Amino acid sequence: MEHTYAVTGMTCAGCQYKVQTLLGKVSGVTDVDIDLDAGEAHVKMDHHVPTSDLQNALKEYPKYQLNEKQVSMPAMSAFEELAEKSWVETYKPILLIFGYIFVASMIAGATPIGFNEMLAMRIFMAGFFLVFSFFKLLNLEGFADSYAMYDVIARKFKGWGYIYAFTELALGLAYATNFQPVITNAVTFVVMSVSIVGVLQTVLSKKTIRCACLGAVFNLPMSTVTIIEDGLMIAMSAVMLVMLF
Incomplete structure (x- = not known):
């Protein structure tokens, strides 16, 4: 009952x-x-x-x-209010962040001897992880609580939410400094692959829940946008691993 x-x-x-x-x-x-x-x-x-x-x-x-x-x-709930908005209005924070990071990575990749795809992707990954970890660290406890609502590991071990935020920060710094690119991309591929499992389960079950990708700062609903976000990081880390060998 x-x-x-x-x-x-x-x-x-x-x-x-x-x-x-x-x-x-x-x-x-x-x-x-x-x-x-x-x-x-x-x-x-x-x-x-x-x-x-x-x-x-x-x-x-x-x-x-x-x-x-x-x-x-x-x-009317906050999510019902969001439903009254257009898709662009709802996800404006993420769209702006991705837009800025994309432009910065394109500028970095445009070298005098031609466009450097590897450099552009590395800068994009650095920007992504640094910016997203920043929002998580603004309210670390709030992020950990939100993350525990859907992540497969954080549901069983809430401490993973705290570890995950600092893992993103470390990955951002690693990409920015080109530290051990093989290890960095391998860790990214594994961490984001695990992360996307909980996202897929939540979206497919059609549960109404906040997305913790930007911490507890923005009221964004979990949706296919979150899947695309995680999937993009998985795909880019895999491509970069292939390019390194």
Whole structure:
């Protein structure tokens, strides 16, 4: 059976993760899905669990208040508001970032003796990882909480979210300095291949969830754009590995 409850006091992905974790520990609860924007907790249970038990699970965090869902006209959520926008308006932050990085990589690749594809790709990868790690590090805990909602490793080991942010930073610096290109591209291929698994699972299951690619700074929905983003990094690292041999 599944019941929906109204939860107030949640303001970020960290709150979402905390409430989901606490409710998931209640005896009889088999799964918890938190809709941060709607302020709802969808709780699956193998037998009836009193609302008081769920409320007690949150009692150490009084800012989170759980009550039975009242039937009413729901307010428009952040994701519903995004649906009112065009695709370009929704993904403007990512499009701008990719645009700037692409132009910089094209300029770097245009050498006096001809266009250097390897250099252009290396600069693109450096820019990608440095910029994306920057946004993650602005709110590292928020990113880790968001990442734990869908990544296959972070779901089991939340610490991977913290490690992943610094891994992106290290890869950005490695590409920028051309440090051990074979190792750098191999690590990129493996890390991004693992990352895309959780993204694919989320998108294919049609779950409405925030994308953590730009940390907790922007409210971007997980979509095929995220798949393309990860897939591009996988493809470019593979091409660069082939070119190095």
